[in-house]
Amino acid sequence: MLTMGSFFDSVQKEIALSLNHMEKIKGLGRNKTVTVQLLKDKMDKDKMAHIILEVMERTEACVALLQNAVSEVELSQKESKEAGNKVIKLQDELLSSKTNQINQFQKMVDSQLKNTIKTEMKSYSDAVKKDAGENLTIRNIKTAVKDIVKN
Numbered sequence: 001m002l003t004m005g006s007f008f009d010s011v012q013k014e015i016a017l018s019l020n021h022m023e024k025i026k027g028l029g030r031n032k033t034v035t036v037q038l039l040k041d042k043m044d045k046d047k048m049a050h051i052i053l054e055v056m057e058r059t060e061a062c063v064a065l066l067q068n069a070v071s072e073v074e075l076s077q078k079e080s081k082e083a084g085n086k087v088i089k090l091q092d093e094l095l096s097s098k099t100n101q102i103n104q105f106q107k108m109v110d111s112q113l114k115n116t117i118k119t120e121m122k123s124y125s126d127a128v129k130k131d132a133g134e135n136l137t138i139r140n141i142k143t144a145v146k147d148i149v150k151n
Contacts, residue, residue: 010065124148
């Protein structure tokens with residue numbers, strides 16, 4: 001896999017090689033402005049053709065590196081998108097699972113609460129029956145239930 005660091009190192013190396021080759025030619029340095037006349041004065045056609053060929057080869061190498069980098073970036077983007085979609089799917093599944101758990105827990109709590117209320121009402125009703133004897137009326141039961149709810 002081509003990293004951005006290795007990509008830039010390779011391009012820099014290719015450019016440096018071209019510049020070093022040109023610097024070897026007498027009178028052409030990095031700090032000197034290269035003009036057509038300077039090239040005519042310092043080089044013959046064979047040297048010029050050799051330099052042009054080398055620059056073309058180095059340029060092709062840089063283009064190949066760029067194409068490889070583009071392919072790597074596109075692959076990384078595709079993999080990133082796929083990973084993001086997987087995360088979204090997993091989050092949806094988790095949310096659905098947690099919603100189901102909450103609903104089941106709510107049903108269990110409701111059922112337990114209803115059973116507890118029924119048991120307590122029966123217990124209270126039995127206690128009222130003992131204390132009230134035959135004076136047990138619907139009104140007395142309603143009053144007792146209201147007292148329980150308040151407490």
